[in-house]
Amino acid sequence: MSAEWVTAIATAGTFVVIAASALAALLQLRHMRGSNQIVALTECREKLESEEFQNAREFVAIELPELMKDPSIRQKLERAFFPSELRPAGNVANFFESMGAFVRFNIIDRQIACDLWCGVVVGSWNGLLPVIHARRKRDPGIWENFEYLAVLSEEFMEHHPTSYPKRMRRMPPEETA
Numbered sequence: 001m002s003a004e005w006v007t008a009i010a011t012a013g014t015f016v017v018i019a020a021s022a023l024a025a026l027l028q029l030r031h032m033r034g035s036n037q038i039v040a041l042t043e044c045r046e047k048l049e050s051e052e053f054q055n056a057r058e059f060v061a062i063e064l065p066e067l068m069k070d071p072s073i074r075q076k077l078e079r080a081f082f083p084s085e086l087r088p089a090g091n092v093a094n095f096f097e098s099m100g101a102f103v104r105f106n107i108i109d110r111q112i113a114c115d116l117w118c119g120v121v122v123g124s125w126n127g128l129l130p131v132i133h134a135r136r137k138r139d140p141g142i143w144e145n146f147e148y149l150a151v152l153s154e155e156f157m158e159h160h161p162t163s164y165p166k167r168m169r170r171m172p173p174e175e176t177a
Helices: 003-049 051-067 070-077 085-102 108-137 144-159
Strands: none
Touching: 003 085, 003 108, 051 085, 051 108, 070 085, 070 144, 085 108, 085 144, 108 144
16 A cells, blocks of 8 residues: 555544544533533522512512502612612512523523513513613613513413423313312
C-alpha cells in the first residue's frame, strides 16, 4: 500500500473520530439543556406553590381591585418607585416577567410552561392590568416578558381547551353516594 493511501485512510479515520466527537458533544449539550430546564421548572413550581406567592396572588385577585379605586394609589404607580402597599402585585408581575424570559430564551420549553401554568399566567395578567397600564405610563417596556408569556398562554388555551391527549381513554368519573 502506498503512502498516499495510508494518508487518505488516516484522514478519513480522523474525520470519523471528529464527527463522532461532535455528535457526542451535541448529545451532551442536549442533555445539559434538559437538566437546566428541570431545575428551572422545579424552581418555578416551588415559587408558585409557596405560601408567600399564593398570598400575593390572592392579594391581586381580592384586594388589588379595591385599592385601584383610590386615585392616590393609581398616582403612586406612576412614580419611579413601586408603592409599598402594592408590593405583592409587583412580586407577582416580576415573577412572571422572569418566567416569561425563561420561556422566551428557551430555558423553559413554551409547551411545558403553557401546559402547566397557562391559566395562572392569564389570570394574573388580567388581575394586574390596572397596575400594568399605570406603570407603562412611566416605562413602556415594563413586564414585556410577562406579556409575552400571557399571549402564549392565551393562544395555548384557545388551541388546547384541555391538554389531555385526544385519543387517550378517560377514567370513568367516580359515583358519589
